[in-house]
Amino acid sequence: MMVPERFIFGFISFHLMMGCSGGNEVCKASGIGRKWACPPPWIQWGGKCYKAITESLTWFQAKDECIKMGGVLVAPQTQEETDFLVRLQPPRFWINCNDIREEGIWECQDGPREVEFRNWATENHQPDNGKGIEDCGEVVPYPAGKWNDAECKKQRPAVCKLVTSCTR
Ligand SMILES: [Ca+2]
Ligand SMILES: [Ca+2]
Numbered sequence: 001m002m003v004p005e006r007f008i009f010g011f012i013s014f015h016l017m018m019g020c021s022g023g024n025e026v027c028k029a030s031g032i033g034r035k036w037a038c039p040p041p042w043i044q045w046g047g048k049c050y051k052a053i054t055e056s057l058t059w060f061q062a063k064d065e066c067i068k069m070g071g072v073l074v075a076p077q078t079q080e081e082t083d084f085l086v087r088l089q090p091p092r093f094w095i096n097c098n099d100i101r102e103e104g105i106w107e108c109q110d111g112p113r114e115v116e117f118r119n120w121a122t123e124n125h126q127p128d129n130g131k132g133i134e135d136c137g138e139v140v141p142y143p144a145g146k147w148n149d150a151e152c153k154k155q156r157p158a159v160c161k162l163v164t165s166c167t168r
Helices: 007-023 058-067 079-088
Strands: 043-044 047-058 069-071 093-096 105-110 136-139 145-150 156-162
Touching: 007 043, 043 079, 047 058, 047 093, 058 069, 058 136, 058 156, 069 093, 079 136
Parallel strands: 093 156
Antiparallel strands: 043 047, 047 156, 069 156, 093 105, 093 136, 136 145
16 A cells, blocks of 8 residues: 555654653654654664764763754663664764763763763773863763763764653
């Protein structure tokens, strides 16, 4: 059966709306084939939508860029999410963790929400505040998915997570 593309997208947005109505914190999986649908080019994982930024940006630029796209810089919350992110955006990228406000006190945020999960590459003695100027968190390739603190001015790719009424 031929279905116009416009109809399909209308159908998806209708179900997105339905899933988010009533101020629900968690969106129900809905739409075609019971799969969560992200607006292209966002990629779905675990009921959330992600997009890789492949160009290298400073940590602050990466944060701004995500906001411009209607998202937030990602702050991984589980090992499973980390594994997905490493597949999406290898091998090194910024995450929304920093100790800018107070040295050694790391704050990781998913939008306005504090994230407790930490995944420091402790085997490489991270975070080490190298040269006394490393205040921004990044995912590193060795060991894959672990975190390092790096100078915020360094240029890295990033991953943004879409902010919807469902994920706020
Ligand atoms: Ca630091
Ligand atoms: Ca470091």
